[in-house]
Amino acid sequence: xxxxxxxxxxxxxxxxxxxxxxxxxxxxxxxxxxxxxxxxxxxxxxxxxxxxxxxxxxxxxxxxxxxxxxxxxxxxxxxxxxxxxxxxxxxxxxxxxxxxxxxxxxxxxxxxxxxxxxxxxxxxxxxxxxxxxxxxxxxxxxxxxxxxxxxxxxxxxxxxxxxxxxxxxxxxxxxxxxxxxxxxxxxxxxxxxxxxxxxxxxxxxxxxxxxxxxxxxxxxxxxxxxxxxxxxxxxxxxxxxxxxxxxxxxxxxxxxxxxxxxxxxxxxxxxxxxxxxxxxxxxxxxxxxxxxxxxxxxxxxxxxxxxxxxxxxxxxxxxxxxxxxxxxxxxxxxxxxxxxxxxxxxxxxxxxxxxxxxxxxxxxxxxxxxxxxxxxxxxxxxxxxxxxxxxxxxxxxxxxxxxxxxxxxxxxxxxxxxxxxxxxxxxxxxxxxxxxxxxxxxxxxxxxxxxxxxxxxxxxxxxxxxxxxxxxxxxxxxxxxxxxxxxxxxxxxxxxxxxxxxxxxxxxxxxxxxxxxxxxxxxxxxxxxxxxxxxxxxxxxxxxxxxxxxxxxx
Amino acid sequence: xxxxxxxxxxxxxxxxxxxxxxxxxxxxxxxxxxxxxxxxxxxxxxxxxxxxxxxxxxxxxxxxxxxxxxxxxxxxxxxxxxxxxxxxxxxxxxxxxxxxxxxxxxxxxxxxxxxxxxxxxxxxxxxxxxxxxxxxxxxxxxxxxxxxxxxxxxxxxxxxxxxxxxxxxxxxxxxxxxxxxxxxxxxxxxxxxxxxxxxxxxxxxxxxxxxxxxxxxxxxxxxxxxxxxxxxxxxxxxxxxxx
Numbered sequence: 001x002x003x004x005x006x007x008x009x010x011x012x013x014x015x016x017x018x019x020x021x022x023x024x025x026x027x028x029x030x031x032x033x034x035x036x037x038x039x040x041x042x043x044x045x046x047x048x049x050x051x052x053x054x055x056x057x058x059x060x061x062x063x064x065x066x067x068x069x070x071x072x073x074x075x076x077x078x079x080x081x082x083x084x085x086x087x088x089x090x091x092x093x094x095x096x097x098x099x100x101x102x103x104x105x106x107x108x109x110x111x112x113x114x115x116x117x118x119x120x121x122x123x124x125x126x127x128x129x130x131x132x133x134x135x136x137x138x139x140x141x142x143x144x145x146x147x148x149x150x151x152x153x154x155x156x157x158x159x160x161x162x163x164x165x166x167x168x169x170x171x172x173x174x175x176x177x178x179x180x181x182x183x184x185x186x187x188x189x190x191x192x193x194x195x196x197x198x199x200x201x202x203x204x205x206x207x208x209x210x211x212x213x214x215x216x217x218x219x220x221x222x223x224x225x226x227x228x229x230x231x232x233x234x235x236x237x238x239x240x241x242x243x244x245x246x247x248x249x250x251x252x253x254x255x256x257x258x259x260x261x262x263x264x265x266x267x268x269x270x271x272x273x274x275x276x277x278x279x280x281x282x283x284x285x286x287x288x289x290x291x292x293x294x295x296x297x298x299x300x301x302x303x304x305x306x307x308x309x310x311x312x313x314x315x316x317x318x319x320x321x322x323x324x325x326x327x328x329x330x331x332x333x334x335x336x337x338x339x340x341x342x343x344x345x346x347x348x349x350x351x352x353x354x355x356x357x358x359x360x361x362x363x364x365x366x367x368x369x370x371x372x373x374x375x376x377x378x379x380x381x382x383x384x385x386x387x388x389x390x391x392x393x394x395x396x397x398x399x400x401x402x403x404x405x406x407x408x409x410x411x412x413x414x415x416x417x418x419x420x421x422x423x424x425x426x427x428x429x430x431x432x433x434x435x436x437x438x439x440x441x442x443x444x445x446x447x448x449x450x451x452x453x454x455x456x457x458x459x460x461x462x463x464x465x466x467x468x469x470x471x472x473x474x475x476x477x478x479x480x481x482x483x484x485x486x487x488x489x490x491x492x493x494x495x496x497x498x499x500x501x502x503x504x505x506x507x508x509x510x511x512x513x514x515x516x517x518x519x520x521x522x523x524x525x526x527x528x529x530x531x532x533x534x535x536x537x538x539x540x541x542x543x544x545x546x547x548x549x550x551x552x553x554x
Numbered sequence: 555x556x557x558x559x560x561x562x563x564x565x566x567x568x569x570x571x572x573x574x575x576x577x578x579x580x581x582x583x584x585x586x587x588x589x590x591x592x593x594x595x596x597x598x599x600x601x602x603x604x605x606x607x608x609x610x611x612x613x614x615x616x617x618x619x620x621x622x623x624x625x626x627x628x629x630x631x632x633x634x635x636x637x638x639x640x641x642x643x644x645x646x647x648x649x650x651x652x653x654x655x656x657x658x659x660x661x662x663x664x665x666x667x668x669x670x671x672x673x674x675x676x677x678x679x680x681x682x683x684x685x686x687x688x689x690x691x692x693x694x695x696x697x698x699x700x701x702x703x704x705x706x707x708x709x710x711x712x713x714x715x716x717x718x719x720x721x722x723x724x725x726x727x728x729x730x731x732x733x734x735x736x737x738x739x740x741x742x743x744x745x746x747x748x749x750x751x752x753x754x755x756x757x758x759x760x761x762x763x764x765x766x767x768x769x770x771x772x773x774x775x776x777x778x779x780x781x782x783x784x785x786x787x788x789x790x791x792x793x794x795x796x797x
Contacts, residue, residue: 081768081769082769084768085765085766085768085769088765089606089607089609089610089611090595090599090602090603090606090607091595092603094595094596094599095596096595096596096597096598096599097596097597097672129597129671129672129675130671130672130675131675132671187774188774191773191774191775192773192774194768194775195765195768196763196765196767196768197765197767197768197771197775199775200775200776200777201774201775201776201777202776202777202778202779203776203777203778204778204779211777212587213586213587213589214586215590216589216590216591216760216763216765217590217591217592217593217760218591218593218765219593219595232593232596234594234596234597234676235676236587236590236592237590237591237592237593238587238590462779
């Protein structure tokens, strides 16, 4: 047994209102740069829908993830090592920018510079790729809220598998939201596809990262990831992906997407797993057994044998304590309501989901029944507007039973807690009907509904003795201000080449300039590019203002 | 043998090779982040799918051919029973096919770069210079082969150019060998020297990190935070983590 710790996330889809706050805050924090305009480490998809990039779940087309070869051994679906090296000059399975969308901006300058005319000037869209005027025809959430429903939704690869059970006409349509980040898989196919070995799994916390100094832009990871959550920065020529906000997580803060989630639907915690058994578990023949196989790889943090092995593997005691308090472990095992996304890709994803129940309640109430009566609810689950078959294709490789079990538990929690809420006697038979106890249900309710901050996020900090190595610690070596040149563009080899300036240094200079500069208009010391988001109000940076000779007038 | 010969066939090669080696060392230390293929496949892949493999596989064969012709002495091939005639035929046929494929691939890639909007926008001045030097070198090399062997009566570069090439590496350069070579071969060698000198400063550096290690490494790479400092600099002595 080789015990490793893994930071994992669970999202409670019942609570997702599709506000995209997670996507936007993530983008502001991580991909608000040239070359990553189209990159959404976090995106929220409406299901049914095509997803982002379009139809990424169609693995017959994109060949992401793993499959079993004729001898029952795991192999990358896009081909083995030799095949990868031979297709390195032109990757036939690489999505083009059109499969995502062509990012654009608006020609705001027109609004200022247009001559006096009868009509109001219009800011036309311009492609950020070519700089030419463009026609916007797709974006990261073009089919949000079933927009374009009957025409776009049928192309949903998941829907196509269950299309006979699903009605898309307006009255019968169903939808829910699916927020997605990188799955930080136990058996990552992106890392396995990387010819340079630049993508690695951190042995402390299982976060999958791209070493930007080792990535050579061979693009195989984009193909390898079945969730299409590795993106190619087209300006730097390097792969980038969700980092699980490791600088925040290292100091015990939740990821940006979790922190800013208005529905408080995300949970972060540790899972202990047996790294030696991952390949074996990912290789089970029947896809429907992958869920149980993955659960069997995860270890019980209360088991003394596991604790001993974990200590032997060098996992600190406060991490073991965090693993015991982990909301993820509770949701997967104790309450049994979390399911992985597409286990059939055999990557052992570690961002799990609680499937949505809400529409059942609405349907029941709409028909005049008591929408929260346990008997009614249990009966209605199979008549769900979000068909169980669809959820099963997403979360359990098509096996409806685990999904049904989860929904019954969620339904039981509603009925059980409503009785308590109304001052009635607790009805233990409801709990028993789904194999739980009343206490179990009350605990689950507390975690899912009250969702206190420190119960949702149980994140052990990186250790103080490693402090000297943590990002941005300026004590590194002597005076860290003696770096060459400035950050941003302008290295001799194109975008952002050369040694990056530490952020602490950038901040130091910015602060110094702000305090000492006496001319508020003088932007000459502004380093690198300035956009609206990092502009501190000083100066008139190029590109932010129309070139209308403001200075000459004054 | 005059001073010009010494400059061209002794000084220039050493300068070029020194720049090549030290340039790569410097670039690797200074600019690991910039060390990439900077692929433009995201923008356009229809032309790339024809042009890029054509060029790359072509140039790999050309590389092998150059190793066979320049590095392996004539006496060795003759010792294993390959006559000059056989060698010549194989070299010319294979060389011409590979050369034409390389040049064709390059032509497609340059055409793509010029005509496809996003790709053209992403082309730097550095790229343009690199393309020019690379194209000139390939054209001259192909021209030398064609002129000497197909139009002319054949030229045995393995008695002149190859010994000169090897003499550079054991530090007894013999410019006289090269001074007598046909003009096209001379020009090809000179433009190759220029190519080697600019190499470390262009995107061609990706060749030196061709990922052959992928064939032998385990699929999933685990790395500890401890393996290397995640900060911008290596921790100084005295600041190592205490454990």
